[in-house]
Amino acid sequence: MKKSIPNPLAALTALTLCLWVAQAQAGRPxxxxxxxxxxxxxxxxxxxxxxxxxxxxxWNVAPAFAPIEGVEIGVSYAKARRQGHAEQAIQAKWRITPSQENGxxxxSTLGSVHEKSVGSSPFLVGILTxxxxLGSVHVNLTRHNPKDEKSFNSWGVAFEREVGVVTPHVEIFGDEGGKPTLQFGAKTEIAEGLQLDGTVGRDRQNKANVFSLGFKYSF
Structure with a gap:
């Protein structure tokens, strides 16, 4: 992790005034x-x-900050270009037990998605790493409570391993009762504190390809 720079909390607070998390946000990619x-x-x-x-x-923007040891507050904003559709939310992530180098x-993450004309929909994520x-395995189980809709679960499993300056990963995730998405990705640091990352995958439920490309700046 990178050391903090002057007034990072003030900068994040300013962003929080207009940004919320569009979904349970995992670390890119x-x-x-x-x-x-x-x-x-x-x-x-x-x-x-x-x-x-x-x-x-x-398009997605997702800042996060740890105000105290073991707790991280995240916000994000996502806007679909074609429809002009936007989602916002906020989440708090709690590391319940210490990270283990071998173990x-x-x-757990608790958050709420907000969409204009729809309302807020809370979610709760259980996380195991x-x-x-050989690498790292991550397992997620999420409970969603959509506004005015039936609650449902989603799940995901990922494996990643550092290989030189690149960390590739493979993951599979989906909603209960549906076909999962299989996705591959990689990340690398291109400058001090600046990460380039991307993913490609196959949404088996809708029989279509998906992808993403992004950056991450750590402070």
Whole structure:
């Protein structure tokens, strides 16, 4: 993790006034979250564009900051280019047990998605991460409570491993009762604190390809 720079909390607070998290936000480029958080006083800003199975491009901004040890507050804003559709939300992630270099730890994320004319929909994520010399495995189970709709679960499993200056990953995730998405991705640091990342995948439910490309700045 990177050391904090002067007034990072003030900068994040300003962003929070207009940004919320569009969904349970995992660390780029993973869709499946890991059970880690930033160190106290450190944060990040992620910016990326993604294309879904309907060939709609969505722009995303997601800053996060750890005000205290073991807790990270995240916000994000997502806007689909074609429809002008936007979603916002906020989430808090708690690392329940310490991260293990060789072993497992758990975390949980609680948040709420907000969409204009729809309202707010809360979600709760249980997260497990296991690290070893072979790489890291992440497992997610999420409970969604959509506004005026039936609650449902989603799940995800990811594996990533550092290979030189690049960290590739493979993951599979989906909603209960539906066909999952299989996705591959990679990340690399192109400058101090600046990460370039991307993913390509196949949405089996809608029989279409999906992808994303983005940057992450850590402070």
């Amino acid at each position: 993973l869709a499946v979250d890991d059970a880690n958080v930033n160190e106290k006083g450190a944060g990040q800003v992620e910016v990326w564009v993604s294309r879904d199975s309907d060939k709609v491009d969505t 497992c730890n758990v975390a 296991c690290n070893s010399a």
